[in-house]
Amino acid sequence: MAGDDAAGGPPTRPDERLLNLVIALVNTSAAMTKQQVRSGVHGYDGAPSTEAFERMFERDKDTLRALGVPIVTVEGSGHSEDVGYRIDNEAYALPPVDLTPAELGVVALAAQLWSDKTLRTDMSRAMTKLAAAGAADAAGDAVAGLTPRLRAAGDAYGPLLEAVSERRVATFRYRAANTGQVRTRTVEPWRIAARGGGWYVVGHDRDRDATRVFRLSRIDGRVRVGAEAGAFTIPDRVDVDAALGAGVGSERTAVLAVVPERAPALRARAVQTDGPVPRAPQGRDVVTVPFRSLTAQADEVAGYGVAVLVLAPDELRAEVRRRLTAAAALDGGAHGTAGRDG
Amino acid sequence: MAERADDRLVRLLGIVAYLDGAGPVGVDELARQFRVTAERIRQDIDALWVSGTPGYMPDDLIDFDAYSLEEGVVSLTQSRGLTRPLRLGTREAVALVAALRAMHTTPAVQADAERAAVVASALDKLTAATGEAANAVDVRLGGQGDARVLGTLTQAVSAGRRVRLRYVDAADVTSERDVDPVRLVTQDDATYLVGWCYRAEGRRTFRVDRVLDATLTPDPVRAHDLDGDVDIFAQVAADAGQSARVAVLRLASAARWVAEEVPVESVTDLPDGSFEVRLRVTNPAWLRRLLLTNAPDVLAVGPPDVAADVAGAARDALAAYADVPGLG
Incomplete structure (x- = not known):
């Protein structure tokens, strides 16, 4: 960890400098100016220049606010024009939680x-x-005997959470699912959500002027967070599952053509359908299963290879074929392309 | 390993607030409370002892009773105003509340009313203490699963009873097995049973949505020397055997989770953002399924026969689509 380059004596560790800043700002009668912090609080006296001190102090304030320490700014008055800082002792404390x-x-x-x-x-x-x-x-x-686990959200999570929490606009490059094209999107983010192994952000797309859902794994590069806090209002009720729509969340059915004796795990989930059942391709049984996550269902079906084909819906078949087409090219196309587009 | 400055600060502030409320506490007990070593606690006390308000004269500093500390008891005599526990930051509140909400929706929790009630009351108390901010993240875990099968397995885990499973594996082969259940793991959208399998005479992991039928037996589980807190993907590979060849996969950055969740022997980051993993092929059917499922993010596979196997399987499937009128 970097020291503070104090001119004399060992540099104060950042955690100990932060601790002394908290104690000083909790105990100050009115507020402390930057100058008082620099000359009075242990750990800042070593800053080699005013610029170095300013950087250090700004960073430390950000760190403390991120940890939940309520640092408030007090406008200068009377003797001093300088802005002062103190900790709001009322807002500091965790309300009683009393967990059993x-x-x-x-x-x-x-x-x-x-x-x-x-x-x-x-x-x-x-x-x-x-x-x-x-x-x-x-x-x-x-x-006892339970363990929940969730797939990693990735680098976009941090900036998006900041954007949602502080109602700042988020800008990022996004790869569209259907076209593969990468475009810059400007979004007022409302919620971050995880469903069926995927992470999403739901919000208002400013360019489309409509509610949109973005998958975090399709965000290309960094998420930039706007400078203005409180730039929009989040609707009182955000229905994540409705926003995810047919893609995830709501239940649909997949009509599959399964080789006899194969995929009993799929068959175990089979349901009866009211409507007309498509005729089974030769040498296969038609099996109808409900699903919610298109991605998870496509993963499962693709994993069976030739044993399970998708008859409907088209969207699911397209997802499965996308996986199979990519897999068919993994030996460098040594055998040409057997799959035809269509 | 150096600890992050903000993590340590939270503990330093926490120790003072805790001692202010609890009174004198043994070093070991304090270490347990904050889940660190006793040595860390002693370093923390040393740091607190020289911290205080500007001036830093003896009366300005946080103080402990030195005599008690020699006896292994931490007794706070001056808190310098740090008497109250620090509230949760937004990120912390979000991580906590979203995790509890997600847990509340898992089939394994919902299958047991008493369990669901404890999770719900913890969630209520924390939501009350953290406020609106915690709504920013909304996580749902669990997905499909036969409620009856899950109910039987949940009951078997808590009662410590053996179950008889009809199970279909990754290679699509159905078998009957007697299993001493150890743990139910919910990972993303699937739930897994970890247990001792009498047929395999070893630890095995079963995807609950591949359990075709589960029956509770009257037999209590026996003691087995196994760690129930497993990484599912590590377990899948470890289950399949020992003598295994190495496969090398180059993956796009979007498939980063593979490096995290599959038991890889090594991970090498490449300049273009992709990365290469080496893993043991303990179960060819499992690897074929992994590659078919994630093919759009797989950039290269070696050795050639592994690539040929999965590419051949994919071509067979695509050819089958081509043969069905209206789909090809």
Whole structure:
């Protein structure tokens, strides 16, 4: 970890400098100016120049705010024109939570859900704060034998969460599912959602002037977050599943042509259909299964290879064929292309 | 390994607030409370001891009773105003509440009313303490699954009873097995049962949506030397055997999860953002399925016979589509 290049003596560690800043701002009677921080708070005295101090102090304020420390700005008055800083002691404290050991056990287990390092860090910090509030030993009995896990959200999560939380506009390059074209999108993000192994952001697309859903894995490069906070309002009720629409969430049925004796796991989920059943291709059974996630259903069917074909819907067949076409090229097209487009 | 400055700060503030409420506490107990080593706690106390308000004269500093500390007891005598636990930051509240909401919707939790009630009450208390911000992220886990099968498995895990499964594996072969269940793992949109399989005489992982039927037996589970907290994808490969060849996959960055969730031997990042993984092919049917499923993100596969196997399987399937009128 980088030191602070103090001219004399060992540099103060950043965590210890931050601690002294919190103590100073909690105890200050009115507020402290930057100059008072620089000359008074342990750890800042070593800054080699005013610019270096300003950078350090700005970064530290950001760090503390991200951790939930409510630093407020006080306009200069009377003797001084300078802006002052203090910690809002009313807003500082965690309200009483009073988790039972069984509930704390549930929270500890839920912490294992996340795969992303940043989310795990957020979670472990939350656990430290609950421990500070006196949460007792966790009891795992209520959820014994359970482990929830979720696929990583990736790099877009951090900036998008900041954008949703502070109602800032997000801009990113996005690869459209159907055309593969990459375009810059400008979005007022409302919710980040995970469904069926995929991560999405739901919001208002400013260019389309409509509600749109974007898959995080199709975001190309960085998400840029707008400078203006409170740039839009989030609707009172955001129905993520409705926004995801037919793609994910609502239940549909897949009509599959399955080789006899194969795919009993699929057959076990088979349902009767009211409508006319398509005629089975030769040497296959028609099996109808309900599904919610197009991606997950396409993954499953593609995994069976020739044993399971999609008769309907077209969208599912297209997704399966996209996987198969890519797989058919994996040996460098040594045998030419057997699959025909159509 | 160096700890992040903000993580340590949260603990330093937390220790003072906790001690202010709890009174003198043993070093070991404090270490347990904050899930760190006793050595870390002692370093934290040393850091707190020299911190305080500007001036930093003895009366300005956070203080502990030195005599008690020699006896292994941490006794706070001056808190310098850090008496209250710090509230949750937005990111922390979001991670916590979204995880609990997701857990509440998992089939494995919903299959047991008592369980669902505990998760719901934890969620209520934390939502009350964190407010609106926590709505930013909405996670649903679990997907499909035969409620009856899941109910039987949940009951078997909590009661410690053996189950008889009719199961169809990745190679699409159906078998009957007696299993001592250890744990139900929900990962993304699927739930898995981890247990001791009497047929295989070892630890096995079963996808719950591939369990065709589950019956509770009267037999209690036996003690087995196995770790129930497994990584599902690691387990899938480990289950299949030992003597295995190595396959090398080059994957687009979108398939990063493969490097995280499949038991790879090595991961090499490439300049163009793609990456290469080496993994043991313990089960050819499993690898073929992995490649077919993720083919759009697979840039290259070696050795050639592995690539030929999956490409051949894909061509057979595409040819079958071509043969069906209206689909080809």
